Structure formats: C-alpha cells, structure tokens
Amino acid sequence: MSSIAGPISEGDLELKRRLTSLWETPHTWLAWIATVDHKKLGKRYIYTAFAFFFIGGVEAAIIRAQLFRPENTLVSPEAFNQLFSMHGTTMMFLFVQPVLSGFSFYLTPLMIGSRELAFPRLNAFSYFVFLLSGIFIYWSFIGGHAPDAGWFNYTPLSSIKYSTGVNIDYYALGLLFFGISTTAGACNSIVTILKMRAPGMSIDRMPLFLWSSLTMSVAAIFAMPPLTVGLGMLELERHWHFIFFDVQRGGSPLLWQHLFWVFGHPWVYIVFLPATGMLSMVVPTFSRRPMVGHTFVALATVVTGLVGFGVWVHHMFAVGMPQLSMSFFGAASMTVSIPSAVQIFAWLGTIWYGRVVFKTPMLFALAFVFQFVIGGISGVMTAAIPFDWQITDTYFIVAHIHYVLAGGTLFGVFAAIYYWFPKMYGYMLDERVGKWSFWVMFIGFNVGFFPMHISGLLGMPRRVYTYLPGEGLTALNVISTIGVYVFAIGLLLTLFNLFWSRRAWVPAGPNPWGAATLEWLAESPPEHFNFAHIPVVHSREPLWDGGVTPGPAYDEARLTPRTSTLDATLEEPIEMPEDNAWTLVSSIALLVLFAGLLYRSYPWVIAGFAVTLFSAARWMWPTTTKLLETEA
Numbered sequence: 001m002s003s004i005a006g007p008i009s010e011g012d013l014e015l016k017r018r019l020t021s022l023w024e025t026p027h028t029w030l031a032w033i034a035t036v037d038h039k040k041l042g043k044r045y046i047y048t049a050f051a052f053f054f055i056g057g058v059e060a061a062i063i064r065a066q067l068f069r070p071e072n073t074l075v076s077p078e079a080f081n082q083l084f085s086m087h088g089t090t091m092m093f094l095f096v097q098p099v100l101s102g103f104s105f106y107l108t109p110l111m112i113g114s115r116e117l118a119f120p121r122l123n124a125f126s127y128f129v130f131l132l133s134g135i136f137i138y139w140s141f142i143g144g145h146a147p148d149a150g151w152f153n154y155t156p157l158s159s160i161k162y163s164t165g166v167n168i169d170y171y172a173l174g175l176l177f178f179g180i181s182t183t184a185g186a187c188n189s190i191v192t193i194l195k196m197r198a199p200g201m202s203i204d205r206m207p208l209f210l211w212s213s214l215t216m217s218v219a220a221i222f223a224m225p226p227l228t229v230g231l232g233m234l235e236l237e238r239h240w241h242f243i244f245f246d247v248q249r250g251g252s253p254l255l256w257q258h259l260f261w262v263f264g265h266p267w268v269y270i271v272f273l274p275a276t277g278m279l280s281m282v283v284p285t286f287s288r289r290p291m292v293g294h295t296f297v298a299l300a301t302v303v304t305g306l307v308g309f310g311v312w313v314h315h316m317f318a319v320g321m322p323q324l325s326m327s328f329f330g331a332a333s334m335t336v337s338i339p340s341a342v343q344i345f346a347w348l349g350t351i352w353y354g355r356v357v358f359k360t361p362m363l364f365a366l367a368f369v370f371q372f373v374i375g376g377i378s379g380v381m382t383a384a385i386p387f388d389w390q391i392t393d394t395y396f397i398v399a400h401i402h403y404v405l406a407g408g409t410l411f412g413v414f415a416a417i418y419y420w421f422p423k424m425y426g427y428m429l430d431e432r433v434g435k436w437s438f439w440v441m442f443i444g445f446n447v448g449f450f451p452m453h454i455s456g457l458l459g460m461p462r463r464v465y466t467y468l469p470g471e472g473l474t475a476l477n478v479i480s481t482i483g484v485y486v487f488a489i490g491l492l493l494t495l496f497n498l499f500w501s502r503r504a505w506v507p508a509g510p511n512p513w514g515a516a517t518l519e520w521l522a523e524s525p526p527e528h529f530n531f532a533h534i535p536v537v538h539s540r541e542p543l544w545d546g547g548v549t550p551g552p553a554y555d556e557a558r559l560t561p562r563t564s565t566l567d568a569t570l571e572e573p574i575e576m577p578e579d580n581a582w583t584l585v586s587s588i589a590l591l592v593l594f595a596g597l598l599y600r601s602y603p604w605v606i607a608g609f610a611v612t613l614f615s616a617a618r619w620m621w622p623t624t625t626k627l628l629e630t631e632a
C-alpha cells in the first residue's frame with residue numbers, strides 16, 4: 001500500500017508503470033468506446049442517469065406549473081398525461097436504478113480490494129443498453145407519442161382498444177430493452193461481491209453498502225421476469241390478438257396489475273436499499289465510530305428485500321379483493337417497517353454514541369433519516385386497508401412516493417456525491433456551497449411535498465391536469481409549486497459546485513474524511529489498476545485499526561484475485577478481459593431489433609437478432625493472455 005507505506009520506492013514506481021501499461025485505457029476515441037474500466041463505466045452510468053433526472057425534473061416542473069392554479073391551461077390534458085407518465089417512468093427506470101448501479105459499479109471493486117468487476121465487458125454492454133433503451137423511450141416524445149398511461153400502465157387503458165397509437169409500444173418495448181441492462185448488471189454485481197473480495201474480507205467484514213448492492217441485485221434478478229412477461233403479453237395482446245388482459249375476450253385486467261406489482265414493489269426497494277447502504281458508509285465516518293448493530297443492519301437489508309416480494313397487493317386494495325387476502329398483505333406491508341426501523345435506530349445509535357462532524361455528506365444523510373421516517377409512516381398508514389381506500393390515487397400517495405424516493409433515495413445519492421466525489425475526481429467539493437445547496441434543497445423539498453399529504457387528504461386526485469377553485473386546494477398547490485422550484489434551485493447549486501470547486505482545486509488525497517473502508521486506501525482518483533498490491537484484510541474497519549496489509553501485486557497480466565464466498569480465502573488470480581468495442585455493436589443491434597418490433601418490420605428484427613448474436617460472440621469469446629515478461 002504505497003500510499004500508506006509513506007514515500008514511494010523505486011520498486012513501487014516500476015510496479016506502477018507495469019500495472020498502468022496493463023490496465024490503462026489508451027486515449028483514443030475507439031478506446032473511449034471500448035473501455036471496460038469499471039470506474040469509467042460507473043461514472044458514465046451516473047452522468048447518463050442524471051441527464052435523465054434533469055429531463056424528468058423538467059417534466060415535473062411543467063406539471064407543477066400547470067397545477068400552480070385551478071383550471072390552468074398551460075398544457076393540454078393529453079400532454080399532461082404524457083408528462084406525468086414520462087416523469088414517473090424516467091425517474092423510476094432511467095434515473096434512480098442506473099444512478100445507484102453507477103455508484104455500485106464504480107465503488108464495489110474498490111471497496112472489496114479488487115481491480116475490476118467480474119464481467120467487465122458485460123458491464124460495458126449493460127451501460128450501452130441502458131443508454132440506448134433510454135433514447136428509444138424518449139424517441140417517442142419526438143412524434144408526440146410518449147407513453148401516457150402512467151408509470152404502471154394499467155390495462156385496459158394501455159390496451160390497443162383505448163391506446164391505439166404507438167405510445168404504449170414505446171413503453172413496453174423500451175422497458176423490455178432496458179430490462180436486459182438491469183439483469184446483466186445485477187449478475188455482474190452478485191458474482192463480483194460473492195467471488196472477488198480481497199483475501200480475508202470474510203462475509204461478516206463486508207461493508208454495508210455491499211450488502212445493500214447484493215440485496216438489490218438478487219431482488220432485481222427475481223423482480224424483472226414478471227415485468228418482462230407482462231410487457232411481452234401486453235405487446236402480444238396489442239398486436240397479435242393474444243388474450244391476457246382483455247375482459248371481453250375472457251382475459252383479466254387484474255392479471256396485469258399482479259404482474260406489474262409483483263415486479264413493482266420489489267423495484268421500489270431495489271431503488272431504495274442501496275441508498276440506505278450509502279448512508280451506512282457516511283454515518284459511521286462522520287460519527288467517527290463503527291456502525292452500531294452492523295450485523296443487524298446487514299440482516300435488516302436482506303429481510304427488507306425478501307419481505308418486499310410479499311406485499312404487492314397493497315397497490316390493489318381498491319380492486320375488490322377478498323378481505324382475507326387483503327388482510328394478509330396489509331399485515332405483511334406493516335411488517336416491512338420493522339427492518340426499516342432497525343436501520344433507522346442503528347443510524348441514530350451510531351450518531352448518539354459517536355462524535356458527529358456536520359460535513360455536507362452528513363447533513364444529507366440526516367435529512368434522509370428525517371424524510372424517510374415521514375415517508376415510512378405514510379407508508380404504514382396506506383397499509384391500513386380502510387385508510388388506503390380513502391387516499392389511493394390521491395396526492396397523499398404522490399407525497400408518499402417522493403418522501404421515500406426523493407426525500408430518501410435522492411438525498412442519499414447527494415450524500416454519496418459529496419462523500420465519494422473527492423475519491424472519484426481527486427479534489428474536494430466546496431463545503432460552503434455544499435451547505436447552501438443542502439439547506440435550499442431541504443427547505444424546498446419539504447415545503448413542496450409535505451402539503452401534498454393534505455391536498456390528498458382533501459381528495460385531490462393524482463394524474464388529473466387541473467382542479468376547481470373553491471375546493472381548498474389552491475393555496476396548498478401554490479405552496480407546493482413554489483417549494484418544488486426552490487428545491488430545483490438547491491439541486492442546481494450542487495451542479496454549480498462541481499465546477500466551482502474545480503477552480504479552487506483543493507486536493508483530496510487518498511482518505512480526506514479519515515474513513516475506514518478500502519476504497520479510501522486507493523489514490524484519489526484511483527489509478528487504473530486500483531491497488532498496486534492487492535490488500536489482505538484482517539478486520540471490518542481496516543483503515544481504522546490497521547487491519548490491512550499489502551498482498552500480491554499480480555503484475556504479470558490483467559489479474560485480480562478470486563476468493564471463496566464466505567471466508568474470502570484466496571482461490572486463484574483470474575485474468576480480466578481487455579477493452580472491446582463489440583459490446584456497443586451488440587447494443588446497437590438490439591436497438592435495431594426493438595425498433596423492428598415497434599414498426600413491426602420483421603427483416604429488422606431478424607437482422608438485429610443475428611448481429612446481436614454475432615457481436616456478442618465476439619466480445620464473449622475467450623482471448624489469448626497478453627502476458628508481460630516478468631523480471632527474472
């Protein structure tokens with residue numbers, strides 16, 4: 001660990017030169033496309049996800065402008081339908097899951113002491129599929145045919161009888177395309193976390209962020225199939241006369257709802273749990289002590305992921321289901337609050353027994369806890385069936401969604417940005433501007449979204465482009481809209497800070513926060529090979545108690561260790577593949593395939609399929625080892 005062991009010896013420099021020549025991505029445009037470096041791809045996931053966040057945010061700003069006053073005519077009812085449908089679909093699929101994946105793909109190898117993810121080329125492929133599936137879905141806006149049946153796209157509204165245009169086909173095929181990226185990414189994370197941890201990092205020493213990434217990935221593997229099947233059924237019914245959801249022909253619209261929510265509820269945990277993992281890294285660092293109840297928090301994360309598969313019917317309490325089954329799902333939904341409470345009290349316990357340093361990452365983390373508690377309580381309220389009958393499909397639900405996914409996940413992501421940015425870019429973000437951004441976001445968010453609980457209790461429906469004067473809703477909506485715009489200013493202050501701080505360039509150094517986990521052992525930004533010597537781990541907080549020693553350099557080839565799943569005993573060094581541009585060809589071929597399905601052009605479908613197979617074979621084919629002559 002040259003950065004820990006003080007001045008760099010000549011031998012270390014030579015070693016670094018060798019490793020750089022093995023791992024560096026050349027500075028050519030082709031290499032830029034072909035790179036399989038997890039750090040570069042992780043950042044691309046984050047940039048692209050935030051580009052979609054920006055678009056989703058503009059859609060929300062227009063929605064709130066339309067609802068600023070009663071009977072407003074800023075946008076038409078049809079345009080409003082497209083705006084909230086695309087806002088929800090964008091935020092839930094194209095922003096929140098990819099941004100969490102981006103942090104996971106960037107951080108996981110560094111946190112486990114590895115040089116790469118298990119499948120670097122698959123990572124490149126899944127990034128390109130994410131990007132192109134997002135562009136595919138947004139192409140619909142060009143012709144004014146954006147999906148307009150909401151983010152959960154209920155039939156019969158989304159069936160061909162009531163949605164004759166291509167709007168819903170963009171939704172269905174676009175998410176089928178996107179799902180390939182999610183499943184590929186999940187496989188990558190699971191194998192990396194279970195098989196590539198540094199020697200000695202046994203499962204009980206694994207950082208909590210990795211428990212949340214692992215749970216997110218395993219849940220994604222099980223959650224995606226019901227959505228995939230549902231979307232396939234919808235397209236087959238819309239264009240090939242199959243019968244699944246059409247009640248007149250013996251189908252059932254409730255089948256869609258079951259399929260969507262068997263996916264959909266686990267999905268909300270998939271896009272929430274990694275943010276709790278981020279908090280479990282930030283809170284101990286700024287409380288200057290290990291996490292209280294580490295093992296319980298790891299278990300609570302897994303249990304939340306598991307129970308999340310048994311509560312989906314709470315989205316369907318108003319469809320007229322038998323009392324008994326609803327009561328079961330109501331009770332199950334309430335039990336989710338138990339593992340969530342374990343996490344909350346563990347964070348509060350760590351803060352209570354710690355010496356808190358109120359840096360910007362910690363402020364975002366504290367706001368996360370406060371807003372998650374509010375979102376959690378409103379969640380438990382909606383699990384009470386009679387209450388849900390009153391507030392389902394009202395603005396109370398809109399408030400609940402945003403307290404958990406914006407007040408929770410988004411604030412968690414901002415804590416992560418301020419915490420890991422110095423590691424990723426090598427310089428510190430300005431604390432003053434950071435604190436400004438935090439307070440403006442915190443006040444704007446709560447002023448914007450809290451009144452929505454009341455609008456909902458007063459009966460304001462969600463997804464309706466206007467409301468009438470004299471119903472007690474005007475003042476609440478004026479406050480909400482102003483709050484949301486203040487929130488937007490706070491968000492933009494952080495964007496400004498990224499560039500403003502670059503001017504001042506305060507170097508970060510390897511471990512600016514004095515944190516405990518391995519990513520802070522690497523340089524800032526990390527070198528192409530992450531670690532000159534693979535770390536050997538002897539404790540859970542290795543940088544706090546000296547529980548890490550330098551291991552093998554593995555500088556003969558692009559090597560990183562494979563270790564056993566539970567104890568992380570070294571099995572052997574495995575070779576990582578080199579950059580390869582065929583991953584992009586495969587994803588473009590898939591785009592052609594899905595465009596062929598959209599326009600029902602079968603030659604395109606066949607061509608796309610053939611090129612996908614051929615190009616995938618090219619980047620999956622084992623290549624010969626590029627061995628570097630080791631000094632005798």
Ligand code: HEM
Pocket residue numbers: 057060061063064084085087088089091092096149150151152398401402405406409410461462463464484
């Ligand atoms: C950036 C600030 C955001 C603002 C101002 C905002 C605003 C809104 C508003 C006003 C609606 C309700 C539209 C209606 O029914 O009348 C809405 C719906 C929704 N929002 Fe957001 N939102 C934001 C961020 C997010 C984030 C970060 C997520 C998730 C990660 C999210 C997920 C959703 C979902 C799923 C819906 C439901 C869409 C539907 O009904 O199909 N939003 N948002």
Ligand SMILES: [Cu+2]
Pocket residue numbers: 264265268311312314315
């Ligand atoms: Cu749910």
